[in-house]
Amino acid sequence: MGQAEVVIVGGGISGLSLAYFLLKKKPDLDIKIIEAENKAGGKIVSENISSFLCEAGVNGFLNNKPSTIVLANELGIEPLMGSEHSKVRYILIDGQLKKVPEDPLKFFASSLLSVRGKIRMIGEYFIPPLKEDIDESVQSFVSRRVGTEFYEKLIDPMSTGIYAGDPTKMSMKSCFPKVYWLEKKYGGLIKGLIALKKGKKNVETAPKSMLMSFRNGMVELIQSLENKLASKILKNKKVLDITLNNGLYNLYMADGEYLQATKIVLACPAHESANIVKEFDKELSKLLASIPYPPLSVVAFGFKTEQIGFGTGLYGFLVPHREKRKILGCLFDSTIFPNRAPQGYVLLRTMIGGMRSPDLALLPDEKLIETALSELRDILSIKGNPEFIKIFRWQKAIPQYQVGHEEKLRKIDERLKSFPGFYLTGNAYRGVSVNDCIQNSIELADKFLSL
Numbered sequence: 001m002g003q004a005e006v007v008i009v010g011g012g013i014s015g016l017s018l019a020y021f022l023l024k025k026k027p028d029l030d031i032k033i034i035e036a037e038n039k040a041g042g043k044i045v046s047e048n049i050s051s052f053l054c055e056a057g058v059n060g061f062l063n064n065k066p067s068t069i070v071l072a073n074e075l076g077i078e079p080l081m082g083s084e085h086s087k088v089r090y091i092l093i094d095g096q097l098k099k100v101p102e103d104p105l106k107f108f109a110s111s112l113l114s115v116r117g118k119i120r121m122i123g124e125y126f127i128p129p130l131k132e133d134i135d136e137s138v139q140s141f142v143s144r145r146v147g148t149e150f151y152e153k154l155i156d157p158m159s160t161g162i163y164a165g166d167p168t169k170m171s172m173k174s175c176f177p178k179v180y181w182l183e184k185k186y187g188g189l190i191k192g193l194i195a196l197k198k199g200k201k202n203v204e205t206a207p208k209s210m211l212m213s214f215r216n217g218m219v220e221l222i223q224s225l226e227n228k229l230a231s232k233i234l235k236n237k238k239v240l241d242i243t244l245n246n247g248l249y250n251l252y253m254a255d256g257e258y259l260q261a262t263k264i265v266l267a268c269p270a271h272e273s274a275n276i277v278k279e280f281d282k283e284l285s286k287l288l289a290s291i292p293y294p295p296l297s298v299v300a301f302g303f304k305t306e307q308i309g310f311g312t313g314l315y316g317f318l319v320p321h322r323e324k325r326k327i328l329g330c331l332f333d334s335t336i337f338p339n340r341a342p343q344g345y346v347l348l349r350t351m352i353g354g355m356r357s358p359d360l361a362l363l364p365d366e367k368l369i370e371t372a373l374s375e376l377r378d379i380l381s382i383k384g385n386p387e388f389i390k391i392f393r394w395q396k397a398i399p400q401y402q403v404g405h406e407e408k409l410r411k412i413d414e415r416l417k418s419f420p421g422f423y424l425t426g427n428a429y430r431g432v433s434v435n436d437c438i439q440n441s442i443e444l445a446d447k448f449l450s451l
């Protein structure tokens with residue numbers, strides 16, 4: 001039996017960054033991080049295979065929020081900015097790749113939307129806001145305000161690109177809160193954007209958000225945190241169950257050992273937390289288990305640059321649902337970060353599966369490769385075979401914030417009030433990105449130590 005003042009379950013970016021910020025505030029805090037696998041990092045896994053640097057899961061973070069950059073600076077590691085080409089993004093429309101214009105003026109000149117679609121988009125200005133504060137789906141909110149064409153061609157693929165979700169089920173309020181609140185606060189999206197721009201009249205406008213990572217991949221962030229936390233991380237220890245006796249939490253592990261703690265934080269995926277609290281609090285367990293995590297597969301291909309007929313100077317492309325294709329999109333990893341592939345080669349990562357086509361993610365290896373490759377051949381005019389192929393499978397990938405998510409969180413918080421010193425964190429609740437996970441850790445560390 002071991003003991004610690006604080007036990008964090010889960011050594012992904014949420015758990016590790018929380019431990020880091022707690023120790024920064026209170027260096028003598030007796031803290032342990034319990035990780036089920038033989039390595040920390042969770043969905044952050046960077047692998048060097050045949051001279052290709054592949055991200056199995058997380059590809060990077062945007063510089064439009066500060067948390068990851070601030071943490072990296074504190075850890076003394078230098079973020080790597082995506083190349084200029086990474087501003088070049090495409091969407092598949094009627095079987096053809098169309099460039100997404102970088103600024104709104106070019107947008108109106110582009111052929112991305114029909115004239116009717118563009119007029120409907122401008123008409124957003126005159127659409128009255130909904131009076132009630134209802135939890136509306138992304139599809140319903142965007143179609144109502146900006147029109148069906150805008151939704152189908154732009155927001156549907158964007159929702160898939162971030163969440164691998166189904167926008168007819170995703171909650172606008174929980175997935176895109178800033179846009180949701182523009183309607184509530186200013187009466188509409190165009191009105192809101194104008195007001196925000198006016199407010200910033202004398203302020204230098206922020207540069208467009210860019211994808212960032214690290215020279216050796218996202219794992220560099222995990223390795224630096226591990227170096228700081230070294231002896232506090234216990235690996236190969238899966239927590240199965242918890243109990244609370246006389247103000248102390250007991251955590252029971254798969255290897256038969258157990259730990260006691262005054263405070264615990266479950267920083268693992270919600271479906272895992274649901275299993276851990278199954279006997280402890282059935283209601284809490286049910287709420288956590290109701291957050292869906294559809295499967296997603298990432299198929300990485302290495303080609304010679306000249307094999308890609310379409311060219312390689314792009315970030316990647318997304319595929320709207322209306323195109324009825326079998327892939328969600330594809331990222332040109334080695335265009336974004338040139339050191340991801342050897343000279344003369346390109347590394348493409350294709351996403352398959354998600355909420356709307358979970359079965360595709362679960363296809364056997366050969367079928368999965370064949371499916372991804374035939375779509376890429378058609379869309380990018382690829383000649384010949386790839387020189388490198390690697391599949392990364394995520395049985396339970398990205399948590400879905402569906403309509404009702406906010407109410408679910410309220411009920412979860414209500415249950416937690418009965419258990420002093422018991423916390424939940426991770427990407428299942430208030431933000432799915434690495435930036436959000438780190439920001440949540442900063443806030444939880446503050447709250448934690450003030451109690």
Ligand SMILES: Cc1cc2nc3c(=O)[nH]c(=O)nc-3n(C[C@H](O)[C@H](O)[C@H](O)COP(=O)(O)OP(=O)(O)OC[C@H]3O[C@@H](n4cnc5c(N)ncnc54)[C@H](O)[C@@H]3O)c2cc1C
Binds near residue numbers: 056
């Ligand atoms: C394919 C894919 C691509 C993504 N790309 C991006 C991206 O480019 N940018 C971005 O910002 N976000 C991306 N995300 C989202 C990303 O997952 C999160 O931002 C973040 O990495 C989640 O971190 P976390 O620590 O909350 O959870 P996780 O990374 O899931 O970590 C949870 C940890 O808990 C451990 N654990 C689970 N059960 C137990 C148990 N019973 N006992 C002990 N330990 C346990 C796990 O082993 C794991 O290490 C992507 C996600 C996926 C799946």
